[in-house]
Amino acid sequence: MMQRLSSTTGLPDRVRQPQFDRTKLKPGIVHIGIGAFHRAHQAVFTQHALEAEFGPWGIIAVNLRSPEPVEALAAQDGLYSITTRSEAGDQSEVIGATVDWICAANDGARVLSALADPAIRVVTLTVSEKAYGLDPATGGLDHAHQAIAADLKWPDAPVGVLGFLVEGLALRRAAGLAPYTVLCCDNLPSNGNVVRRLVLEMARLRDPALADWIADKGRFPCSMVDRIVPAATGATRLRAERLLGAQDALAIDTEPFLQWVIEDDFVSGRPAWEAGGAIFAGNVEPYEKMKLRLLNGTHTLLAHLGILGDLDYIRDVMAVPHLAAKARLHMEEVVSTLDPVPGIDLPAYIDDLLARFSNPTIDHRNIQIALDTTQKLPQRLLAPTVDMLAKGQTAGATAYAVGVWMASVKKRGDCGDPRRSEVIAAAASMGATDPSAPFFAIAGLFPQELIDARDWRDRINAAILWF
Template identity: 70%
Template structure:
């Protein structure tokens, strides 16, 4: 079977780019060539180009792994997105990517591209941990390996923040305006966070550079939403069946697609609103809604599933008792939210329940549970801090923390940047106060919770009630 390429004749019912790809020129660099980007930002750009063509081709950059870059090169920048639902499967070939680079192999080419005046936007999906955010100070984590390397050798960066700063420095030297930095990762106020980290690193090398970035640069916040499981051989097999061609980068996803963006750009942007994006004066209400309702529930479901040996989110949602637990959590999370413009929160919750239960989406609980220490602060702990500070009952959020601790004990291992500290704590847990060793890990929990005996007692109580947990 042939590989998907620009020479592939697509079967009836499979749509391809509705614009002239040969006329498409670069305007965006995207850092983080993972499944989520391919199912989200690239799709929005693809659809925007179909509505209003312009110089907004994507240069896809992967920081470390060359495999997806090579696969994209072999397929002329094309890949398929398979939308799955109970109504059936639908494939679409996405063509917005015009170039592809692996930074580990071609770092200088990445920097040259970032310095080009043609590039006006840099979007990122590199995961929460890749920014090197210190949870205690809110600034750079000076122990983060990529940050250590980039501070020592700023002209040959290896990390996301290092590439942003060096790219901006080269633009300043050449009299080129800065690019807009658009973070698409699940960090609260993500644009503000990335701006702070970029300015801190820039200040370390040249305060004048930092002032230029602060005065001239833009870092709009955004909220992204689409459930995208990791691709498998089954995914690629389904793509071959639908396309009549091999697609090494095929991904499957749900029909739902959402992007809320602050409209604050240095030098223009694609017409993403024509593809369904929402531009808002403030992203914060949407962001909190998504982090606390979707992402927080996902974390709950993932660890609940792990404790009960259920592989996928849909498996958890097939158990009525567990669905009621998720609903209960959602109601508690909703009580912490401000009104969200244009959103009916009860309807949104029901929509989430349907999305989680989608029988065609095989979203592994272990995938969602990765890096939980980096996800708890914005998904669970921020709401708990608010409730505790007001003297309220944060038991629903204590329950999620207890699930996480119990799942660590069950597995005896985890995929997490703080793995060493967390597993060391697990080996020292006592039956009388099983959460104490976790609260003692520096920076794992905010001080408002560490110092609150009522909250810590709630976590211990929830641990004692978990029938599947044994300290």
């Protein structure tokens, strides 16, 4: 039986390995949410930073719910591989920046101990948009969100990401320590500002003095992250096994492209992430808006077109010329809502995105991208629509994308949406003359200016009826 990856000893020369002494690596970062994206993004940047400028920046990896990735990290001594795939061939790299691993559901006390440790100076987050318990109608906490409700009731035994952040900060304040920097890496507009607002609201509900301390001393920089990371499959693990000569339960595939733009505002230092190519900027918003509206918005469109066309992967959708043309048309319309982005040629960025989507070696499933669409619509499709309509534009491309989503819900169901019952009921209630009306009746989903935009809604109806 082939040996499991648990050491870099004996790996083939073609496999890139950590270029530092892992036995000397001390923790300095807690990362919450150890899914594939973190492993192919922040952990990679951190490894490359450590190789350029070694320091106490090892990662304590925390998963809120599932123990499986934690157990796999433990079995592999924190090692795993990424396979970068392109038409030029597959390249494997072993990542070794993780020094400890905890499942919060099984050992919340150890997570709090890590957050209270003065050695920890940065907490990074990839927990998905829905985990924050954001009420889209108010922009504040959703008190009906299961984790929010629990953490407000039992703040010293948190279960959700905000509860852990607030309790960890409370422990540090009580010990006379500086707070940690909270660095959100999820696809939320102005993500650092959003997390700061939610943390302060939760803190104020338990102790106004704690909230004042966080507001004064804490830092919540915004960031924009970009890399396509498909969900791992059996083929992923077999490919890694061939490259490594060892089994890797945490193997992931990814594309060559890698981007991280970070607001440089930290309480007490950070790794030299720029050594791995990260961009530090005074204002992340132009980059963030570019990515959300061009990449993520178009990804949502393509995923639901794929569902309607019984196509498995994004690359399959891009292989159909008239569907690929829809992707370009969408981006060329939405780009009018963007501000200039320092260092970015937007027409070239669009061309690069279309090439990335078409990468024949990346198995990015449409069903994976379509998850949680109601959580993604506001920033990816609805916000640019509001901007276009305010300028007198028709916003036909976003109307088409929203109509495609509604048609795909009718065909397949909710695609794992947190508002499952509402969207399925809306799809079941579609009429012949105004099929989108039940979706517009879902509370808090569409802003009032779009509910009132009759011409735009008619364009959505036309898209639905075409399917």
